[in-house]
Amino acid sequence: MKLGVIADDFTGASDIALALAEGGMATVQYGGLPDGPADKDVQAGVIALKCRTILPKTAVEQTCAAADWLLAQGAEQIIYKVCSTFDSTREGNIGPVAQALAEKLGETAVLVCPAFPENGRSVYQGHLFVADTLLSDSGMRNHPLTPMTDPDLRRWLAHQTSWPVAHLPAATVFQGAGAARAALATHARAMVIGDAIRDEDLRTLGAAAKGRRLLVGGSGIALGLPANWDIAPAPIPWDGEAGPGVVLSGSCSVATRGQVETYSAKAATWEITAEAAMAGNIDIDEVSEWVLAQDTAPLIYSSADPKKVSAAQKRFGREESAEAIETLFARLAARLAEKGIGRIVTAGGETSGAVTQALGADRLRIGPRIAAGVPALRVDGRPLVLALKSGNFGGPDFFAEALTLLKG
């Protein structure tokens, strides 16, 4: 293994795994810490954790254990993959984890860059933009778990780490990899927010990071890395799965709610409310039978607008309502897989984590892209294929597109 990635959620893991696979690296996504060694042919190992919103201390323990495993497989460089919208709270978990990993790996300048231009995320003057708005003016200000209210990454990260936070400005990045490398080398101990507004800038940062032990970023940070090992882009082979499909959507993002609306015109739907999930009176057998009775892959969703989400959170608690809904999706997915569902599309990072864990999908082979940042995935050795869609990714018709591509 050359490159080791620790992703703070499962959709994020498949997002960066796609970038690396498209870059030509033999890439495998692991669901949690693997219990044995990696296959010899794996060049990039991506460990998906579900540690974005857990206690910082637990996130540090889990990521350090993941780093130990990746290093033991020979990884020369570690990436901590975070969300391209920098999803975190004032307490973490990006800062605490990045600091712990830097101290473990002996890194002095940790390049931090969540930019993902293809999906509209750019970093300029240390500020994160979503398309043409500042992060704090985007739908991310209403995120159920990590509302993002400050677009200045330097200020936000400084709340989360005792390390100094520095800035690698666009003016330097535009001068090329040599200038960016030299700028990084001036720091004896810093988290360095890198500006990047185009893929080209991310390739420059990737080249500048050659030989560094730790990087923190979105999937864009991976664009320039395969070339550091002289690996060139290659097509990704894919055999799909013809079995029945289902869409499980727990994301409340603007993009996902649009996708739910579009797909509702094409297939049967079942809404899970926070009230029903908390009351615990949803019968998994009944919902599974209903899914299997449909001719077109149906959609089960809890995706709701910010008003509904905030009312549920006030009534039941933020973590409690999230946990109840995630658990329901997880139990449902496990039951459906038992009953022969072959294609599962999930929307939402936390939701995808809960579902993938319940499916026991601990090794995923990376297929071709369905949309920017979302690959088709095959559960290794099983007749089951998945798409784990980040809340904000994909066009309006993503669900239908994903189900079609997963078929092969």
Ligand SMILES: Nc1ncnc2c1ncn2[C@@H]1O[C@H](COP(=O)(O)OP(=O)(O)O)[C@@H](O)[C@H]1O
């Ligand atoms: N109707 C709802 N009310 C309250 N919380 C919800 C509702 N629907 C989903 N959630 C929770 O919101 C969180 C959404 O996060 P996630 O699945 O990561 O989506 P995203 O990718 O958009 O961040 C999950 O924990 C989910 O269980």
Ligand SMILES: O=C(O)[C@@H](O)C(=O)COP(=O)(O)O
């Ligand atoms: O970087 C990204 O935006 C994604 O890979 C990602 O991590 C998204 O997380 P969710 O929105 O929670 O799915």
